[in-house]
Amino acid sequence: MTLSVLSVASEAFPLVKTGGLADVVGALPDALAPHGVATTTLIPGYPAVGKAVKGTKVVRRWRDLLGVEARLLGARLGEHPLLVLDAPALFARAGGLYDQTDDWHRFAALSRAAADVAEGFDVLHAHDWQAALAPAYLRYCGTAQRRTASVMTVHNIAFQGQFGAEIFAGLDLPDEAYAIDGVEYYGGVGFLKAGLEAADAITTVSPTYAAEIREPRFGMGLEGLIDTRRDRVHGIVNGIDPAVWNPETDAALPSRFTARALGRRKANKRAVEKMFGLDRDDGPLFTVISRLTWQKGMDVLVTCLDELVAGGARLALLGSGDAHLEAALLAAAARYPGRIAVRIGYDEPLSHLLQGGADAILIPSRFEPCGLTQLYGLAYGCVPVVARTGGLADTVIDANEAALAAGVATGFQHGEASHHSLGHAIRRAIAAYARPDLWCAIQRNGMRADFSWSESGRRYADLYKSLTGTA
Numbered sequence: 001m002t003l004s005v006l007s008v009a010s011e012a013f014p015l016v017k018t019g020g021l022a023d024v025v026g027a028l029p030d031a032l033a034p035h036g037v038a039t040t041t042l043i044p045g046y047p048a049v050g051k052a053v054k055g056t057k058v059v060r061r062w063r064d065l066l067g068v069e070a071r072l073l074g075a076r077l078g079e080h081p082l083l084v085l086d087a088p089a090l091f092a093r094a095g096g097l098y099d100q101t102d103d104w105h106r107f108a109a110l111s112r113a114a115a116d117v118a119e120g121f122d123v124l125h126a127h128d129w130q131a132a133l134a135p136a137y138l139r140y141c142g143t144a145q146r147r148t149a150s151v152m153t154v155h156n157i158a159f160q161g162q163f164g165a166e167i168f169a170g171l172d173l174p175d176e177a178y179a180i181d182g183v184e185y186y187g188g189v190g191f192l193k194a195g196l197e198a199a200d201a202i203t204t205v206s207p208t209y210a211a212e213i214r215e216p217r218f219g220m221g222l223e224g225l226i227d228t229r230r231d232r233v234h235g236i237v238n239g240i241d242p243a244v245w246n247p248e249t250d251a252a253l254p255s256r257f258t259a260r261a262l263g264r265r266k267a268n269k270r271a272v273e274k275m276f277g278l279d280r281d282d283g284p285l286f287t288v289i290s291r292l293t294w295q296k297g298m299d300v301l302v303t304c305l306d307e308l309v310a311g312g313a314r315l316a317l318l319g320s321g322d323a324h325l326e327a328a329l330l331a332a333a334a335r336y337p338g339r340i341a342v343r344i345g346y347d348e349p350l351s352h353l354l355q356g357g358a359d360a361i362l363i364p365s366r367f368e369p370c371g372l373t374q375l376y377g378l379a380y381g382c383v384p385v386v387a388r389t390g391g392l393a394d395t396v397i398d399a400n401e402a403a404l405a406a407g408v409a410t411g412f413q414h415g416e417a418s419h420h421s422l423g424h425a426i427r428r429a430i431a432a433y434a435r436p437d438l439w440c441a442i443q444r445n446g447m448r449a450d451f452s453w454s455e456s457g458r459r460y461a462d463l464y465k466s467l468t469g470t471a
């Protein structure tokens with residue numbers, strides 16, 4: 001029997017991406033198909049999506065979707081069905097995907113549309129706060145004869161969609177929904193909170209993060225709710241999409257390679273050096289590919305750059321984010337020409353080249369629900385140096401004596417994001433790099449580890465089956 005799932009999110013690779021959410025939403029349909037799950041993805045009709053999708057058909061119209069006219073367009077996401085919410089008053093805008101003054105309206109409409117079409121599906125799967133009202137609409141406004149189960153996935157609990165109480169009237173929910181076990185949140189409206197209350201199951205993107213968010217340090221105010229519903233919380237680690245991230249076939253690499261032919265990575269390293277204007281040498285080359293934010297520990301990285309350069313290493317960084325972090329990183333690059341180079345911006349092909357050419361990737365996150373760049377690093381022989389938190393702790397095996405002896409080490413972990421612990425990890429990586437046999441073994445272990453979606457796809461499928469009584 002095939003289960004049908006409506007996966008709802010604000011972004012999906014390759015149509016529209018600002019971060020890891022898009023990668024996961026884009027990869028899920030292929031990941032779930034082998035387990036008897038047919039996935040339809042629903043995303044907003046931003047201008048970029050309108051340009052990228054072809055051959056759309058109108059499958060539904062709303063005269064009044066939370067006050068605006070809207071259509072649902074049917075198209076394809078790879079081999080799978082895609083639904084695009086075409087609501088020009090909300091989504092036909094220039095600029096970023098988020099941080100518009102009417103975000104509550106835009107994403108409430110996305111969620112409302114999802115709930116309206118959900119009755120045709122066995123499961124509604126909502127991702128992050130932008131889709132989180134969908135389970136709440138199902139709960140409070142469901143008209144379906146057939147009960148649709150709901151799953152709420154948290155990709156990052158720091159982003160909650162919190163708004164003032166005055167928006168409640170515009171949500172078209174019954175008054176009873178404005179309650180402590182409904183959408184009310186600290187005197188306002190909480191989208192993610194509402195989804196976490198209403199969904200039949202909650203998932204997050206690694207087992208360690210699933211445990212962490214039950215604590216105040218990581219739960220960002222939602223720890224009580226998560227703890228109360230802990231029996232319904234599942235940690236399912238992300239996989240990587242082999243059609244997009246495979247060093248044997250990656251068109252963004254000047255030189256493709258395998259675990260057996262690691263020597264071919266050198267041409268990619270030369271290409272990175274050239275592109276970033278770095279000195280050409282065979283010493284260790286670190287990379288960072290990241291949003292430049294406090295979450296990602298980028299302020300801590302800035303404090304370790306003198307040591308990194310003093311240790312004979314170089315850094316090629318790609319990212320964008322907080323202005324003060326961009327400025328601090330650019331200042332470091334100006335201080336160390338040839339040793340540190342910073343590219344401010346977002347560049348998908350360049351991120352592939354960096355993974356295929358740099359020796360190690362630094363990820364000193366303060367918290368990290370799963371993290372994908374360490375998984376791409378593992379697959380590309382770009383050894384991850386990571387903070388021991390969330391999915392980073394679950395996916396990288398520290399090169400300590402025991403792991404090295406057992407031949408399973410895949411990277412380097414450090415304690416909390418601090419100057420001291422990140423500096424120590426960088427020094428350990430530089431020392432290991434000086435021993436080519438050891439370094440190659442660490443690279444190969446990572447490249448041979450299984451980060452495909454197969455196990456995680458099965459876990460999502462099992463969860464859907466248990467919720468729909470088809471297990």
Ligand SMILES: Nc1ncnc2c1ncn2[C@@H]1O[C@H](COP(=O)(O)OP(=O)(O)O[C@H]2O[C@H](CO)[C@@H](O)[C@H](O)[C@H]2O)[C@@H](O)[C@H]1O
Nearest residue numbers: 019020021155290319345346347351368369370371372373
């Ligand atoms: N400047 C740039 N140019 C090109 N590409 C860039 C880039 N900056 C980042 N990227 C890419 O964006 C993605 C970032 O994914 P992450 O999982 O590392 O973090 P993010 O915080 O966005 O995701 C959240 O959701 C995901 C998915 O569940 C979780 O893994 C994660 O922990 C959570 O914080 C990667 O594909 C990376 O290569």
